[in-house]
Amino acid sequence: MRVPMRWFSLFLLAGTWTSVGSVACVRPVTAPPPTHTDVPASSVPADPFASGEARARTPIEAPPSVHGPAVLVQHATVMTATGKRYSPGFVLMENERIAAVGEGDGPAVKEGTVVVDAHGRFVTPGLIDPHSHMGVYPVPNTDGHNDGNELTDPVTAGLRAEHSFWPQDPSLERAVAGGVTTLGVLPGSGNLIGGRGVVMHLAPHLGARAMRFPGAPEILKMACGENPKRVYRELKRAPTTRMGNLRAVREAFLRAQKYARDWDDWTRKQRQPPEADGKKKGEDKPPDRDLALETLALVLRGDILVEWHCYQADDMLTALEIADEFGFKVRAFHHALEAYKIRDVLAHKGVAVATWDDWWGFKMEAYDGIPENLALVTEAGGRAVVHSDSELAVQILNQAAAKALAAGRIAGVKLDDDDALRWLTANPAWVLGIDDQVGTLEAGKRADVVVWSESPFSTYARAELVYIDGQKVFDRAHVGAPWSDFELGVRAMPSRQETK
Amino acid sequence: MRRAFRLPGLGTLLAALLAAPAGRAEEPPAVAIVHARVYVPGDHPPLEDGTVLLAGGKVLAVGTGLAIPANARTIDARGKVVTAGFIDAGTQVGVVEIDGERASDDTHAHTPITPGLRMMDAYNPRSVVVPITRAGGVTSVVVAPSQGMLGGQSTFVDLAGDSVAEAVVKSSLAQHAHVDDRTVESTTGTRGGLWFELREALQDARFYAAHRAAYDANGVRQLSLHREDLEALVPVVRGEQPLVVWAERASDIETALRLADELKLKLVLAGAGEAWMVADEIARHKVPVIIDPLEDLPSRFDRLHARSDNAALLSRAGVHVVLSTFAGQQARLLWQRAGNAVRLGMDHDEAIRAVTEAPADAFGLKGYGRLERGAVGNVVVWSGDPLEASTHVEHVFIRGREESLETRQTLLLQRYRTLPFVHDGSR
Numbered sequence: 070m071r072v073p074m075r076w077f078s079l080f081l082l083a084g085t086w087t088s089v090g091s092v093a094c095v096r097p098v099t100a101p102p103p104t105h106t107d108v109p110a111s112s113v114p115a116d117p118f119a120s121g122e123a124r125a126r127t128p129i130e131a132p133p134s135v136h137g138p139a140v141l142v143q144h145a146t147v148m149t150a151t152g153k154r155y156s157p158g159f160v161l162m163e164n165e166r167i168a169a170v171g172e173g174d175g176p177a178v179k180e181g182t183v184v185v186d187a188h189g190r191f192v193t194p195g196l197i198d199p200h201s202h203m204g205v206y207p208v209p210n211t212d213g214h215n216d217g218n219e220l221t222d223p224v225t226a227g228l229r230a231e232h233s234f235w236p237q238d239p240s241l242e243r244a245v246a247g248g249v250t251t252l253g254v255l256p257g258s259g260n261l262i263g264g265r266g267v268v269m270h271l272a273p274h275l276g277a278r279a280m281r282f283p284g285a286p287e288i289l290k291m292a293c294g295e296n297p298k299r300v301y302r303e304l305k306r307a308p309t310t311r312m313g314n315l316r317a318v319r320e321a322f323l324r325a326q327k328y329a330r331d332w333d334d335w336t337r338k339q340r341q342p343p344e345a346d347g348k349k350k351g352e353d354k355p356p357d358r359d360l361a362l363e364t365l366a367l368v369l370r371g372d373i374l375v376e377w378h379c380y381q382a383d384d385m386l387t388a389l390e391i392a393d394e395f396g397f398k399v400r401a402f403h404h405a406l407e408a409y410k411i412r413d414v415l416a417h418k419g420v421a422v423a424t425w426d427d428w429w430g431f432k433m434e435a436y437d438g439i440p441e442n443l444a445l446v447t448e449a450g451g452r453a454v455v456h457s458d459s460e461l462a463v464q465i466l467n468q469a470a471a472k473a474l475a476a477g478r479i480a481g482v483k484l485d486d487d488d489a490l491r492w493l494t495a496n497p498a499w500v501l502g503i504d505d506q507v508g509t510l511e512a513g514k515r516a517d518v519v520v521w522s523e524s525p526f527s528t529y530a531r532a533e534l535v536y537i538d539g540q541k542v543f544d545r546a547h548v549g550a551p552w553s554d555f556e557l558g559v560r561a562m563p564s565r566q567e568t569k
Numbered sequence: 570m571r572r573a574f575r576l577p578g579l580g581t582l583l584a585a586l587l588a589a590p591a592g593r594a595e596e597p598p599a600v601a602i603v604h605a606r607v608y609v610p611g612d613h614p615p616l617e618d619g620t621v622l623l624a625g626g627k628v629l630a631v632g633t634g635l636a637i638p639a640n641a642r643t644i645d646a647r648g649k650v651v652t653a654g655f656i657d658a659g660t661q662v663g664v665v666e667i668d669g670e671r672a673s674d675d676t677h678a679h680t681p682i683t684p685g686l687r688m689m690d691a692y693n694p695r696s697v698v699v700p701i702t703r704a705g706g707v708t709s710v711v712v713a714p715s716q717g718m719l720g721g722q723s724t725f726v727d728l729a730g731d732s733v734a735e736a737v738v739k740s741s742l743a744q745h746a747h748v749d750d751r752t753v754e755s756t757t758g759t760r761g762g763l764w765f766e767l768r769e770a771l772q773d774a775r776f777y778a779a780h781r782a783a784y785d786a787n788g789v790r791q792l793s794l795h796r797e798d799l800e801a802l803v804p805v806v807r808g809e810q811p812l813v814v815w816a817e818r819a820s821d822i823e824t825a826l827r828l829a830d831e832l833k834l835k836l837v838l839a840g841a842g843e844a845w846m847v848a849d850e851i852a853r854h855k856v857p858v859i860i861d862p863l864e865d866l867p868s869r870f871d872r873l874h875a876r877s878d879n880a881a882l883l884s885r886a887g888v889h890v891v892l893s894t895f896a897g898q899q900a901r902l903l904w905q906r907a908g909n910a911v912r913l914g915m916d917h918d919e920a921i922r923a924v925t926e927a928p929a930d931a932f933g934l935k936g937y938g939r940l941e942r943g944a945v946g947n948v949v950v951w952s953g954d955p956l957e958a959s960t961h962v963e964h965v966f967i968r969g970r971e972e973s974l975e976t977r978q979t980l981l982l983q984r985y986r987t988l989p990f991v992h993d994g995s996r
Contacts, residue, residue, distance in 0.1 A: 208868045239867055243877075295669070413988050429978070430698070430898035432669030439978045445985070461863055468905065471958035479961055480982060528908035528958050559873050 125229075128278035137540050138181050139163040142520060143174050145187035149510040150194055150494045152487050160192055162516035162539035170510045185534065187520050193490060194510050195250025195517030195537065197497035198463050199376070199423050200403050200456035204254055204269070204277070205230050207238030208460060218257035219264070223297050223308055224321045226289065227360030228264025230256050234277035240460035242552040245271050245543045247464035248519040248532035251282055253501050255403075258292035258378045259300040261308070261318050265364060266290050266376060268501045272537045273552045286502035288400070289368055291318070292378040293388055294434045315387065322395040325365030331356045332366070374400040374502050376423075380434035382407040389418060401500040403456060406438035409445040416451035421500045423454040425462070426469035427476070443470075444477020447488055454496045466493055471526035486526060493525075597970035599624040601637045602950060605646035608653070608921055610939040615918070621651050621940060621948060626969035628944040644964060646950050652921060653940050654708025654947030654967065655904065655955075658859045658928035659813075659839055661897035662702050662710045663692045663726065663736075668897065676897070677716040681755050682770065684744055684805075685797040686721030688712045694726070694736040697977040698898050703728040704974045705901025706955060706962045708947040709738065709937060711928070713745050713813065718752050718763060719770055720745045722801060723813070725934060727947065729967035742932055743811040743837065744802065748821050750871045764824055769793050771832055774802030811835045811932060813859070818871040819843040826854050837931055839893075842872035845879045848886035857889040857931035862910040880923070881914030890915075891931050892923040908956030920956065946970075 140162045147158030147170060159175030161168040161182075169176060178184055206217040216233035219225045234254060244252070250271055256263035267277070268285035293314060302309040308317050335355050367373040375392070379385045379402045392399050401421035402408065406429060408415055408422040415422060422442070429438030446453040455470050457463035474489040491508075498508025507515050516539035522531045535543035551557060600623040607619030609631060622629040622641065637643060666673035675691035692712055702710065709727050714720030722741040730736035746767060753763050773792040777799040783789045784796070792799060804810035812834050814825040822844060829836035838844065839859040844851060851858060865877035876882070884890045892907050894900045907920040915923070929938030936945045946969030953960040965972045984996045 208866045209870055209873065210868060211870075243865065410985050410988075410990070427902075428899070430667055433667055435669075436667060437981055439981050441982050449988075460866060460868075464865070465863070465909065468909075468958055472905075475959045475961060480986070526958060528905065528956055529912045531912060556867070559867070 126278070126281070128276060128281070130274060130276050130279040136164060138183050139168070139179065140183045140185060140516075140536065140539060140541075141175050141178060142185040142187050142192055142518065142534075145190045145192045145520065146524075147171075147192045147510060148486065148490050148525075150487060150490045151509045151511060154487065157188075158192070160510055160516075160518055162518060162536060165516060165538040165540075167510060167512055167514050167516050167518070169512055185520065189523075190533065191521040191524050191530070192510070193248070193519050193521065193525055194494040194508055194514075195519055195535065196248045196466050196493045197251040197253075197501065197503075197508060198244070198249050198457050198466060199253035199401065199454060199497040199500045200458045201244075201252040201254050201460075201463060202257060202458070203240050203244065203252060203460050203463070204234035204236065204238045205256065206460075207235045208240050218259035218300075220259045220300055220304070223260050223301055223314075223317050224262045224361065225256075225260050225264050226262045226321065226362070226364040228256060229267065230254050230264060230290070231267040231277050231281065234267065234269070234280070236274055236277055236280060237553045237555050238460075239551065239553040239556050240463075241271060241273075242543075244460070244463045245535055246532060246545070248467060248521065248525070248535060249463055250517040250519070250535065250537050250542075251498075251501070251503070251507060252463075253288060253376065253497070255288070255290040255376060258290070258296040261292055261297045261314055262321060262361075262365070263290040263292060265373070268503060270537060272540065272542050282501075282503055282506075284503070284506065287364075287367065287373040288376050288501065289364060289373050290376055290378070291388075293318075293384045294378075294380055295432055296378070311384070311387075315391065318391060319394070321361075321365060322369070322391075322397075325362050325369055326395065328356070328359060328362035329366040329369055368397050369395060371398065374500075376401055376403055376500070378403045380404050380406050381437075382410040384434070385411060386414070389414070389420070400502075401452075401454065404435075404458070406435050406442065408451070409439065409442045410437075412446045412449035412451050415446065416449045419452075421452035421454055421496060422446045423456040423497065423500055425458070426455065426473040440473060440476035441480045441482070443473040443492055444480060444482040444484055447477070447484060447492075448482045452496050452499060453492050454500055455492045456497070467521075467525040467530060468528060471528070474526060486524075489526060596625055597623070597946070597966075597968070599629070599638055599641035600644065600966065600969070600971070601635075601641040602644045602646050602651055602948070602964075603637065605649050605651040605950065607631060607651045607940060608918070608925070610926055610941055612918075615650075619651070623946045623948060623966060623969045626946050627936075628940060628942060628946055628948070630942055631940045644950065646963075648953070649963065650951040650953060650955055650960075651940070652706075652949055652951065652955055653925045653938050653944070654949050654965065655706050655907075655924045656928040656934075656938055657702075657707050657710045657893050657896075657900045657903050657924070658891045658931065659713050659893040659895045660702075660710040660900040661715055662698050662712060662728070662900050663694060663696045664688060664712055665897045666693075666696055666698065677714045677720055681716070681718040681720075681752060682766070682794065683714075683717055683721050683798070684719040684770070684794070685801040686714060686717075687724065687741060688714060688721060689724035689733065689737055689740045692724055692726060692733055692736065694730055694733055698900075699728050700973070700976040701898070701978060702900045703965055703967070703972055704962060704976055704979075705904065706949040706951065706965065707900055707903050708949065708965060708967050710900060711742060711932065713743075716747055716752065716755075718746060718748070718756050718767055719798070719802070720747055722810075725932065727945075727967050729970070729972055738937075739932075739934065741801075741804075741810070743813045744805045745813045745815065745839075747815040748825070749815060749817055749840065750869050760821070764828075766793070768828060770798075771802060771806055771828075771834075774799050775806040775832070778803045778806060805834065806832060808833050808835050811837045813837045813839050815840045816871075817842040817869065817875075819846040819874065821871065822847050823850065826850060826856065829854070829856070840895075842875035842879065844888070845876055845882040845886075846874055848883050848888055851883070852887040855889065857891055857927070858883055859891040859893050859928075859931070861893055861895050862906055862913060862915070865913075878914045880910040880920075884915050884919055884923075889927060889931060890919075890923050891927045892920065893928075904955050904960075905958070908958070911956060917956065 143159040255266035266288040268282040427440040495508035498504040520534040713723035725739040925938040950964040
């Protein structure tokens with residue numbers, strides 16, 4: 070669906086990585102801000118944002134020009150995350166996309182197609198972890214790469230995690246070996262508004278920008294509760310309390326409202342016909358660009374998705390009240406250990422819950438976590454998502470879903486394996502605004518595919534083959550030199566290949 | 570060998586036990602868990618259709634085709650699995666409620682050299698973490714100081730009992746020395762300096778042990794530690810109490826082995842991310858190694874060679890491998906650590922031993938970690954393979970008594986199982 074274009078969407082459309090489609094898929098959750106006046110796209114003048122934003126998204130690295138052969142995975146149990154399961158089933162990947170998926174052996178094999186006999190194996194979409202700090206808090210933990218939290222101001226909305234992301238982080242390869250193909254990489258939670266996150270597609274590149282997931286919308290990391298107030302209490306400045314947190318957030322959005330209004334006014338003036346005295350439009354200087362306010366104004370317009378770190382039920386309710394006050398939507402609460410207490414509200418509001426399977430107790434606001442959280446949110450009709458927030462847990466995301474599935478079933482929640490698979494694929498794809506591209510095994514979607522040794526809901530399951538855009542990025546049978554330059558000559562004998 | 574698990578003279582023993590006087594009413598009732606797959610000690614494969622008899626707080630018998638005492642409570646465990654209660658050899662259970670709240674965190678002293686510190690004195694058997702851990706099939710834990718060059722003495726507890734006295738099995742189990750990057754920073758600032766200080770402390774303890782009278786008469790040279798700390802190290806330097814060295818880097822592990830040779834210490838290694846690189850050396854020294862098999866990242870400079878198959882490689886080299894969560898609140902997930910060790914190449918039954926017999930043997934805990942006659946009645950009934958994610962714990966017995974699986978978390982679930990929750994005191 071094509072949506073009315075506004076000045077803010079202009080530069081999204083101008084960006085290399087975006088399309089009308091990705092903007093459209095973001096829109097429906099976002100109420101138009103009340104101050105806005107729709108105008109035909111053609112009458113909007115060029116503005117300094119458009120070229121600036123486009124340049125802020127264009128990688129200097131050339132995209133790969135060679136595409137590998139088509140791949141047909143057959144004789145497997147194919148779990149699609151659409152509610153359909155094919156056993157035996159096949160997946161055909163061609164030109165970066167899933168060409169076909171279904172029951173049986175698949176279409177006649179064309180010359181040059183690589184055929185993978187996955188008898189006894191399970192096939193799923195690539196897993197998506199919407200909450201990661203890999204790359205911005207890489208391993209090893211060093212002062213030199215401590216780039217995840219800009220703890221100099223509680224509101225740093227103008228930052229981009231992309232600019233801290235170290236593509237040589239050795240943990241990235243291990244995540245892929247766990248079947249993960251896409252990450253939402255976020256700034257840390259030390260700030261109330263930490264900055265823009267970035268959706269990363271996990272094929273190795275030398276620069277961060279080239280790893281951006283094509284067409285993914287921008288996302289914003291926010292944090293409520295303990296972390297920001299703890300950080301700034303130590304720094305002896307505001308905020309040091311929850312009320313201090315909320316004041317700072319409201320003030321930031323008040324400024325963003327004014328900023329958006331100033332740009333709207335200027336834009337409207339540009340569209341007016343020349344005055345009777347012959348004064349031409351466009352002579353007023355545009356307002357100064359402000360990276361932080363620009364980001365927040367885009368949130369108000371619904372063009373940037375809000376990913377809000379929040380644990381307690383009361384903190385989430387307060388956050389939703391603030392969002393309503395300013396007219397923006399929360400895409401997902403992250404961590405959200407008490408989501409089960411307000412799952413009806415979250416389902417009604419269409420806010421996703423990205424959380425762990427059973428973490429709890431590491432701080433006061435995490436004290437009420439229970440293993441049934443994901444199941445209960447699902448039962449209430451909410452959108453539940455497994456996230457890791459950890460370079461260790463990301464390697465066994467599938468086990469997290471398996472444990473939450475088991476906990477839910479014991480509690481009497483009716484869940485099938487596809488529900489749990491959606492916690493790992495389709496639902497996080499929605500959280501990151503890329504559900505039109507990945508998250509299910511359907512013809513036309515990007516060919517992000519994992520072949521598992523057994524059901525991904527077994528502790529013993531290992532990802533054997535991982536494809537991103539139809540290209541094999543991991544093959545357990547042929548683990549070669551490490552991706553990361555850092556690990557060259559470090560991870561020594563015996564062979565890097567894990568023990569069988 | 571199967572007959573080994575039958576109990577000769579069972580009838581006599583049973584009669585004696587069951588005829589116990591009424592005055593012992595506090596003793597748990599006899600229990601027969603029948604038709605289960607039962608994991609028995611050693612390399613023996615699990616018994617199929619096995620029976621485990623509990624009475625008087627102990628394992629009375631384990632075997633197939635055993636006679637069931639008439640008054641025993643019978644649990645039909647067909648299709649289910651019975652193991653000894655899991656033992657986590659490196660936890661902070663009961664010494665931290667909420668990590669982020671310092672007031673509830675008693676995991677370590679805030680100075681690096683406190684060998685006299687006893688974790689028993691901090692252990693809280695009423696912690697909400699205790700029932701949560703137990704509900705994960707863990708019946709006993711080593712509660713160890715989480716930091717410190719000589720961080721203090723761990724304690725070994727059963728996750729039951731209404732008092733410290735009841736819970737504690739061995740008050741002073743082992744001394745714990747952390748020699749990782751963090752400890753280096755909090756002590757001398759260099760690795761060599763840390764080992765120097767550690768060696769000096771142990772040698773001073775040796776000297777002290779040999780010159781106690783002179784020490785008390787103020788007749789000895791100045792020593793690096795206070796009397797209480799020296800006293801605490803005496804069993805260590807006599808080789809009676811294990812010294813658990815928490816080291817990651819292979820070279821630190823080598824240094825620990827050297828030091829143990831030199832001072833004749835009873836060494837246990839923990840952490841040990843790079844242990845696989847010196848596996849043969851560790852095996853030769855017959856030193857047990859406690860590891861978390863999910864810790865596979867080069868997260869610090871002292872574990873750049875960390876690998877996901879550390880457990881499998883060590884086990885294959887003949888090292889005595891113990892698996893642990895190294896956790897407080899999440900020690901309940903010991904089964905998952907063992908399961909992942911299997912995923913990453915370790916033998917399945919060996920992984921089960923690595924959370925039952927192996928920790929017990931590493932610390933000389935007689936009667937623990939084994940389902941055999943006379944063992945402590947710490948037994949878990951699992952709905953299936955204990956290491957599978959879809960399995961849940963059905964029964965936990967500690968010292969022969971069934972423990973409730975209710976936790977603060979199950980109460981929260983109950984309270985919010987249906988919405989809206991209105992507080993009227995009913996749930």
